[in-house]
Amino acid sequence: MLGLTRKDAILLAIVTVVALLAPFILNPFPTNSGFAQFNAGYPDLMQRFAIFGIFAIGFNILFGLTGYLSFGHAAFLGVGSYAGIWMMKLLTANIIPGIAASIVVAGLFALIVGFISLRRSGIYFAILTLAFAQMSYALAYSVLTPITGGETGLQLKLNDPRVLDGALAPGERAHANLFGLDMTSSIEMHFGAWQFTFNTGYYIAALVLVLAFYLSIRIFRSPFGMMLRAIKSNNTRMTYTGLNARPYALAAFVISGMYAGLAGGLMVAMDTQVGPERMFWTASGEVVLMTILGGAGTLIGPVLGAGLIKYMENIISKINSGILHEWFYWMPDGLEDFVITLVYPFVGKGWHLTLGIVFMLVVIFLPGGLVEGGQRLRRLAQGKRAKKSATQTNPAE
Amino acid sequence: MGILEVKNVNKRFGGLQALSDVNLSVAENTVHAIIGPNGAGKSTLLNVLVGKLLPDTGSVMFDGQSVLGRKPYEINQMGISRVFQTPEIFGDLTVLENMMIPIFAKRDGAFRMHAIESVRNERAVVQQAEDMLESLNLADARHDHSASMSRGNKRRLEIGMCLAQEPRLLLLDEPTAGMARADTNNTIDLLKQIKDERDITIAIIEHDMHVVFSLAERITVLAQGTPLVEDTPDKIKGHPKVREAYLGETAAA
């Protein structure tokens, strides 16, 4: 089906179904219950899951397949965002030209950076990419302020030209849209105590995620993908088999840069604002962590890693002492305070601590990332029968 | 006029004259062995042939074309394949995938974007790879990780990968080094089979005289960066200079 093996088709189908049903799946708790805090099914976070999923999928095409560790991929995301918002300011608030420009500009930038950085390998390559990204960040924050808006970034303004769009009616603002379909518009559904939100922007992002995921499966399974894995596995043999590794690696670099640009373009399409800290090295580090956390070189791992980190950032960080008191109100006062004292350092402003601990636990106990966790669960469920087939699993699953 | 012509090649590393005035001619469709004591310059010569090193002076012609200044992958694409002392294979890939890569390289050249169509749909390539594995008796292992194979099988796979490119010249760098006797014999048999079945020139660098005398039609003895003698195996066996320079040393060692 769709040129995929049965196994890949099933994976794609699962991703598609999960993406379509995300508003339900991510909102398992009734709106009024104490657990509603853990609901993630609101438009912004769902959009972020999809966008960072795309970013990580693209990064994995470079890192997971070729083993080249780029520490500057956020630069492509940022450049894509700037290109996108300028299209939306100059041309039209329709997101199509913006996203197209994001991909193209990020791809071109990746071509330049990749062409130079790929002259070196290993840690030297990583530092070269890091240097380019840090320069982009520093310049965007300061001397490029006329183009980037500096610290305060760029947003849509009432007096932007938008030459393709008609004049705005008084009181009207420019909305990011797809042929009139407003990204921010939502339909809400109430079902008993539950509430579900279906957001246009999210579904567009989800559609792009599914397409991006599908494309990445095709790349993984293609001769090109095989060549990329060959680079990672043995560069010497690659060379002495008559293959020029550099253009393969560069192609992978540019493709992953374009994925990053796509993610950046979607970010401004969903939320019409861009600032330079999107390119800071910690943002580049984040996508590295997402990919490793989920499982580098696996198809679904990076998406899971992206989801986990964004979930922690947006959900755990919002649990404050007030919410803890609500949760544990039923305990005797002394015990309640004790439990809260124990839990408090790990939530709210302590969410970074929890994140750090999760990183360490995953890498210590699940060397292959979250995907390995899933595999272990499946093996556990299948019992001994799976033992035999486990040795024969496809390496690029 | 041989398929490989090395003329007046010199290479210095600082104070060490690694190759001095090397002349070598390998005739088409023969097995030509290059032997010599440690430090004789065998590896340096090999690295010059595959483009890893550039000689200071001299010329290296393959089938009438110079290989000097070309990158290793370009030289490979001209028809020279190399087997390494320790098998260089794609350890993270399956045996079948290992075999498909040189077939793609032969078909598509040094770089081509085939990023969409699945490898499985490249039926001709898959078939050819399967056949090759069949002929190497590796078909049963086709879905295994190649890193998990025995050393002997890795060697077979590597030689098979080189053959899959249908090279005109196959360079072997001590192909049986560190191998058990049985594996060595298997490798000799494999190489004999290749020699018999294909139109191919083989140049082999080897320490193991058993291997050399089982396979070679001509032998060049290298000592201190210079070819000492070149002749048939029978003549080499009794050559006094060789005894002195090479076999003598082996006896002493």
Next chain:
Amino acid sequence: MDAIILQILNGLDKGSAYALIALGLTLIFGTLGVVNFAHGALFMIGAFCAVTVSRILTLSYTTVDETRTDFLGNPMEIEVPYIHNLVGQSAGDFMIDWAVPISILFAIPVMIAIGVIMERGLIKHFYKRPHADQILVTFGLAIVLQEIIKFYYGANPIPTPAPSAFRGSFDFGAFLGLGANSIIYPYWRLVYFAFSLVIIGGVFAFLRYTTFGMVVRAGMADRETVGLLGINIDRKFTIMFGIAAAVAGLAGVMYTPINSPNYHMGMDFLVLSFVVVVVGGMGSLVGAVLAGFLLGILESFASMAAVLETLPGINQIVIYLVAIIILLTRPRGLMGRKGVMEE
């Protein structure tokens, strides 16, 4: 002329901080092959050793002074450090004043212990794992260490001044006969520079002239062979990790009077020290030190107003630009060894 000399001084000073951190980082890279993202956190913990010592020395009990009132109008509470009762007021005040140098004594055992625990408890299990896993685990550890410090000390910088004896400036101008006040430089920065030279020299001498150091250097070159000789290289590497941690920690302790420490100062330095190590060349201690000073000096020159007028924003990017140029012209940095961290 004065301006140039001053910027070289600035560069040496900044460079000594970079070099000290990079030295420990490259020891760990070179000996253990581990990408240690927690190294910046070790620097930060060193700095907080100084904060802790100064807190301990100023640990106080309160007495109430009825004659004065605090901001809410309640009677004023006066804090008296316990150390006054312990060693007398003047000796106590002297110790409080000298808190930073005193912290060195405290920081060495603490940092070595932290390093050894880290290596034995965590890093050891990651020697054979891919660099990606090392990055994830050490990054996680760095976050955890940072958050622990933030939990106890807050996010705001904490002033930790130098002993009052070192608070002034040295007049190089008068010293060199260039005119008084033309080149003055703070004493503490000179102390920091001298201190880093001592530490760097000490580490080099240790590696060069002790058998321990020789084994470690051999291990850096070829771990397996040294292992074959029957030498317990693992134990040596553990100690080496402890030393690297101590070097980073001491760099942190002495840095506190220059800039008030805060919990994320390690992350601020981490990226730069990685750049320094790589520009110096993987596996080369001399390279790391050299690159530290080189980048420090270049950064200082790039921030001169005259330079900025012709090349606006160059101070923002100079280090990265130089890193790119060096890595493109010299494939393995200034003095890198072949095959280290190139895969």
Next chain:
Amino acid sequence: MSTSNFTRRGMLKTSAVAGAGLAVPTIFTASSVAAFTNDPADQSTVTLGFNVPQSGPYADEGADELRAYELAVEHLNGEGDGGMMQTFSSKALQGNGIMGKKVEYVTGDTQTKSDAARATAKSMIEKDGAVIITGGSSSGVAVAVQALCQEAGVIFMAGLTHANDTTGKDRKANGFRHFFNSWMSGAALAPVLTKEYGTDRKAYHLTADYNWGYTTEEAIRNSTEALGWETVNAVKTPLTQTDFSAYITPVLQSDADVLVLNHYGNNMVNSLTNAVQFGLRDKMVNDKKFEIVVPLYSELMARGAGAAVKGIFGSQNWDWKLQKQLGDRYIGTDAFVKSFGEKYGFPPSQAAHTCYVQTLLYADAVERAGSFNPCAVVEALEGFEFDGLGNGPTLYRAEDHQCFKDVVVVRGKENPENEFDLVEIVEATPVDQVTYAPDAPEFGGADAKLGECNAGA
């Protein structure tokens, strides 16, 4: 902390769920029922979103803002001593929540990054049903979140943001700033500086290389040059700089006799510490004592810089000693300091003050408008004149949603009595002196438009 502040919501809500039972799914778009985003009409509570930095360099400032918000919520709900509600000139607030609805709140971590701040603000709006977002500790975040609130149709009450742009070229109808700005700092500081240091001074600026730095440098330059000072040099420093020695030493060699540090946060702590280390304060240039000026002061930064702040001039939005030292024009200050100090044990920072005041102002505007509708709130706040919130008589100007009030000029105290007593008040510059035209060129000129208020939905 007492648990009584918090609804036993878990219990109440379980029963609500039981009552709803297995209702048939109802599908509707928000616009068909509500006139504006997150209308709390059918709820007994109203949710405010407190979006402050909880990680990164401004985490402590964020923590102080959060303390103030929690205090404000207590007071709005009629708990505690009521703080500034007793002194506030508008008497619309009754201590029974806002329009009878109990005030609840959600918190988020901006990380001082626009992306993260917008993400948490959006989650508050989309998930938690917040009707207002408030807080923050930098102008980048304030501008980003303000634009978001404009699009989403909720009110934004800025926390600490000092760049002109927030109510200048980036002003928005749904956004309001109580804090003062760069221009006001310049206007307030320049006369004091010339009075203290004379009109014949040569200034050297070090400026953080981003928007806030630019506007602050411009403001101080223009206002000091107008009074006779000369600017000999202005050098931009990277935001990520930690050691400023390379920028300080050229100052020593110029003929400048004043150093202006247009820095904030760690930049300011480090540059000031470095400047003092290099002995600038002990220097005599042009027969005058060398001086250092820090246009925007914060108590937390002053604490971070330690002894280095002694004698350094700067400006503040507010200080906890205002009423004690300058009298009852600044009524409200003591009431606020008292309730804050009794709850937390130390005096509030100016960031805490502005956040507390913003919360009260919002609640009061809702009461006066009789609606949570953002457009009604905007109308109630525009041109609103009030007093009793610690800054003296204040105006929320209609044209740009900037508060106009006295600016406090302070100086680092030579002999602080405790760790919170870091600055002494030099004067409170009267509001007239720091007022500018809404279309001033520094504030985007005639192009800067608030646009129409957006009620969302």
